[in-house]
Amino acid sequence: MEIDEEKALAARAAANRVRAGQRVALGTGSTTSFAIRALAERFPGGDNLSIVASSAATERLATSLGLPVRALEANDHFDVMVDGADEVAPTLSLTKGGGAALFREKFLARLTSEVVIAVDHTKLVPRLGTRAPIPIEIVPFARIRLIHQLSDRALSPRLRADPTTGAPVLTDNGNELLDLFPERGVEDPARLEHELRALPGVIETGLFVGLARRIYVGLPDGTVQEILHPGVTSS
Numbered sequence: 001m002e003i004d005e006e007k008a009l010a011a012r013a014a015a016n017r018v019r020a021g022q023r024v025a026l027g028t029g030s031t032t033s034f035a036i037r038a039l040a041e042r043f044p045g046g047d048n049l050s051i052v053a054s055s056a057a058t059e060r061l062a063t064s065l066g067l068p069v070r071a072l073e074a075n076d077h078f079d080v081m082v083d084g085a086d087e088v089a090p091t092l093s094l095t096k097g098g099g100a101a102l103f104r105e106k107f108l109a110r111l112t113s114e115v116v117i118a119v120d121h122t123k124l125v126p127r128l129g130t131r132a133p134i135p136i137e138i139v140p141f142a143r144i145r146l147i148h149q150l151s152d153r154a155l156s157p158r159l160r161a162d163p164t165t166g167a168p169v170l171t172d173n174g175n176e177l178l179d180l181f182p183e184r185g186v187e188d189p190a191r192l193e194h195e196l197r198a199l200p201g202v203i204e205t206g207l208f209v210g211l212a213r214r215i216y217v218g219l220p221d222g223t224v225q226e227i228l229h230p231g232v233t234s235s
Ligand code: 5RP
Pocket: 027, 028, 029, 030, 031, 032, 083, 084, 085, 086, 095, 096, 097, 098, 099, 100, 101, 102, 105
């Protein structure tokens, strides 16, 4: 089974968590795109869904498929968020931000009752930072100092750049991204998250600790594994 088929299967299972009339936050990336297509099939015209997107790309896709996307409101709370991830640890901590949308994704995840993550099987890792780098969104002005500070901490920061133009990749918020490569991965994601957030110029990190409630994993045999956060029931 191709990786894209695994993503599509997991994404469909994640999209099945959404009920008509719910308030839904949508993540970003290729797996989320499969979930958006599945939602558009299940809810033609939107069926009273109230959707906020984590990126311009997600908003474009969802609206092109007839799903109603609106702006964030003052008292927003979401029933469910459907998203992908770059890595999933056994504790259900995640690495996200491969698609540069980590700030808005985490912002929305914090406002959501049930964060549902869809991944292919290669995203399951024993330790974060071993399959994918840990991205952080930073204020461009602070870049030179942050690179120095993060290099001192052996995190091997690398500015994310467009492979064709070499220009820094900018997020939807107009900021830059540094990808961190900890040599032996991240031993304690919560601690690293805390340390990184304390550095002036760091806006957000791609470490998602304690946010995911339900993970769907597309497997090579064509089945989907459901992994639940302790305390979450399988219904
Ligand atoms: C975007 C993300 C994505 O969810 C993550 O990069 C996974 O992407 P894909 O589904 O394309 O593998 O965090 O910021």
